Amino acid sequence: MPEFKRVGETLVHQGYIWHVAVAEFVAPNGTTFTRDIVRSPGAVGIVPLVFDAEGNASTVLVKQYRPPYDAEVIEIPAGMRDIAGEDTAEVARRELIEEAGLIAGNLELLAETYPSPGMTDSVMSIYLATDCTPTATNRQGPEEAYMEILHLPLFEALAMIDSGEICDAKTVTGLLLAERRLRSADAS
Template structure:
């Protein structure tokens, strides 16, 4: 809304990737208020879409331990924009290789989304990767070393959203938008 403005901001914590700040804002009526903000370079996710010999679509997902939840989470391959100046398509290609052992020169932008606008300025860019070819993985860190690759028919992945097995927001968005794109391409 017009009329809101940031008055000042100060750093609370500088981490390896994220920066936590507290900021003072002024509302259109002059009231001032404070908010904590997690400053982030953003992240990129990629939906690897593969068709079998009969033309049935499947996706490659990862089941990876996520410390904040203390459990494995089923997700599309994804990663932080932690390389200065690297564009989002390059991050998508890098993460596809690192996590899924796939390469694709054909990426299509699905969406740029705000994952948690009440607390962070992060933007998550999600791509669809087609014409994927196998390559060696390049896993980074203990979570990736122990993650499991899941080759799942797209219809089953969508059912996993409905059942609550897939609850990661970038994965839900990516899978639903992939299914929608396929339906539109088929004219249904």
């Protein structure tokens, strides 16, 4: 397969967490081109599952205001990898406590995804959290201060994907992977 080569990159904006660069590339045919790239430390999302006495799965989601959309968005608990060197599993544990007030007894990596490969190098690590116990939340920032915690049967959350009430990519991916994991566990 022919190779693309990155030949340079210029920082055009340095933000608190992200920065924007303009990078120059050479295509396999020798043509040069530039692309804007948002450089990101990445993020984590967590699908907490809780089971009732009959074994029915519920999940905990958050509904919070998202300025880019000027709307409230229903999501799995999630957060940026904003502490240098922190392992993604530790970020997941911290964010689950901060946003949902849950301590994960078990944490399992479901997937690492590229949320928007045409514009950022961000990697989203999505975890499944089980054996969760309640604790106090530790919300950060104005959006989290006003977020709502939603406890929903998993089948209801999945139906909200179908109805368009849940549009967030990490949430759609996480819920579908969690449901798939449960089905494969039931089959064995």
